[in-house]
Amino acid sequence: MTDFLVPPPQTPTLCIADSGQRFPIRRIFCVGRNYAAHAAEMGGTVDREAPWYFTKSAHHAVSAPASAPIPPGTSNYHHEIEWCVALGSGGTGISATEAMAHVIGHTVGLDMTRRDVQAQAKDQRRPWDTAKDVEDSAIFGPLLTNGLPAPDAQLSLTLNGETRQSAPLSDMIWSVPEIIAHLSGLYRLDAGDVIMTGTPAGVGPVVAGDRVVAQLDATTLLDLTFR
Ligand code: MN
Secondary structure (H helix, E strand, O other): OOOOOOOOOHHHHHHHEOOOOOOEOOOOEEEEOOHHHHHHHOOOOOOOOOOOOOEEEEEEEOOOEEEOOOOOOOOOOOEEEEEEEEEOOEOOOOOOOHHHHEEEEEEEEEEEEHHHHHHHHHHHOOHHHHHHHHOOOOOEEOEEOOOOOOOOEEEEEEEOOHHHHHHHHHHHHOOOHHHHHHHHOOEEEOOOOEEOOOOOOOEEOOOOOEEEEEEEOEEEEEEEEOO
């Protein structure tokens, strides 16, 4: 047994639908501006040269919670619903044609964002970490391991019963195979890596007491209240 100076952190995990097993999270990669309408609402344009990324600590993940906290340091904490894929294997130099063989499950997630902090970081040309890599800010539904959704499956989010975000996965600019192929040129992808694939238009703030429901087609994968 290793004699640790302090207790080692526990491996963050996702629950798996219809299974007692858990999925251990290694890293969380997030794709920026992957829906044209969201890029426009953020005052940007889509970079068609290549996808780009930021990351969140695996320790900032929450699995299918009934509630999630509003963090300190923001007065504009935004929801971003995203389709998320989990890798069961990886490698480098993965081709788009072989990429999906590495996907072991998928779900929807919320890339929660301190939007005010992000706007200031953009203005000052500073990194986004304190806006994006926020404790409890990577909120995932149960991992679905029984196949992939239809290419035009509808990603949707309601806030207190009102639809705020809704778009088919086919609106994504970079497909998951393209993202995996590109990322594997930058990182040694491996089992446990999770990719949040970007959000469609309609992001907005949540406050304590707000209820957010996230669905893929008619399947509810997240139903939580902020506190
Ligand atoms: Mn996002």
